[in-house]
Amino acid sequence: MQNASAAGISPGKITLNFFPETSQTIEYRITGYDDFAITNKECSFLEYNNDSEWLETGETRFTVTIRFPKTLPPGANNCGFMVMHGATDPEAPETARRGIGAVSQVGAVIQINVPLKGKYARISLHAENANKGEPVYFQIKAENLGEYDLNSLNARIEVADIEGKIIQRLVTEPFSIPKFGAAEVWKKMETTNFVPAKYKATAIVDYSGAGPAVAETAFLVGKMFVDFLGFEANATSGRINPITANIESWWGNPVENVYAEFKMQNGSGKYAGEFKTESADLEPWQKASLLGYWDATGLEPGNYTAGITLKYKGGKTETNGTIILHSPAEAKTEFPFSKAKDILSSPIFIIVLMLILLANILVWFMQKQGKAKGEKE
Incomplete structure (x- = not known):
């Protein structure tokens, strides 16, 4: 067997x-x-x-x-x-x-x-990021979910900046979608006159149905730049605290040796230490997190200003932020039930529970079989 x-x-x-x-x-x-x-x-x-x-x-x-x-x-x-x-x-x-x-x-x-009653279409829109001066290619996938063929369609594409202002309008070549069918169309857009930034594109296909099919996507027109997205910190005075810097590449080529420098000041502007994060090599358009440690063993609780510089081969990005240094009494403590919650949600506990359940099912079934056999005898 x-x-x-x-x-x-x-x-x-x-x-x-x-x-x-x-x-x-x-x-x-x-x-x-x-x-x-x-x-x-x-x-x-x-x-x-x-x-x-x-x-x-x-x-x-x-x-x-x-x-x-x-x-x-x-x-x-x-x-x-x-x-x-x-x-x-x-x-x-x-x-x-x-x-x-x-x-x-x-x-x-x-x-x-x-098929859905009448005419009905569904679309999706996709665009890859591109460096300034390189073209962006829009890909539209359309499905016919209705009862009839859809002929002589066009897709309109509207490109807007982050404030919602439309800065480019495009129209695809005509296409048709048979019943139960699908179609894929592409449209090229030059970016020579675009400012490096984040953009939103909206595709609209009017097929004379209940309403047009609409889809959206976001994309970047890039430059040699690494953006600082923010940091994660739960810092306590008297300790060495992990600080995580979140970053994003705006460049369509690899960016090497990216790291962050933090220079700390207290509320009076007095020097409160500095540290560097680990370094990383970023792939095109990649997001990443960089880990560093701030030594706050001799510092008082309070708000501290962080002067942050992202350094990388080909440039740097400067910004600042505030890190709250908590007192040890304010630091979050772990309640007893949190450990129990971790145990109950662990993969090992779940596997053991499933094995026990399966064993009970087998015992029940075998007892049921034995009972049925005894009744026949």
Whole structure:
């Protein structure tokens, strides 16, 4: 007998388009079971063909047939089934399924797409960042989810700055989407006259339906610059405190040896120490966190000003911020229940709990089998 714990089914999920009062047969292959039953069918129009065949690859092949009814609700309809180990008869009652096989099963999902009433389209928009002077390419993916073909469509793209002011309008070439179909269109935009900054693009496709299809995306027109996004600090006087600086590259090429320098002053402007974070090499457009340590062993609680300089090969970024240095009494303490919460949410505890639950199910089932056997005798 094969190892049911290694069971799998292929395909695990498929998508079909709905054609009323037609049928479609789907072939499946299952591993890990040498006898099985098809159970828990989610739709009445799915039939198991009772044609299983063992293959030399160690798999078992079988087919099911979908017989589409006249109507189904518009949208995505899920239809599926479970394959349960331990019974060769697809109609076998639960008491006929043997031992551990009764709790060993794998499932398959069949998604049936039914057109929405009238005309209906859905789109997505994607754009990669680009350095100033390099083009930005907009990718629009469109799906036809309605009852009719959609012909002679155009996508309008509006590009706005962070204040919402539209600074560029574009129109794609015409395209069409058949029923159940999809289309992908591209539009190129030059950035020579753009100021390096963050921008938002909105794509609009009017298909004479209930309303236009709309999608948005954000992108960067970059320059050789590393942005300081902020820092994370929970600092206490009398201690050495970890400080994390969060950064983002605005450059479409690698940026080497990036690190942050913090120079600290108290509320009176008096020097209160300085430190450097670890360094990192950034990939294009990458966000990262840099860790450093501030020695506050001889400092009083209060607000401290941090003069922050990001240094990197090719430039630097300067900013400032405020770090609150708490007294030890104000420092957060860990309540007893927080440790218990950590234990209860740990992967090891969850695995042990699942094993105990499975053992209880097996004991219950074996007792039920023994009771049924005793009644027959």
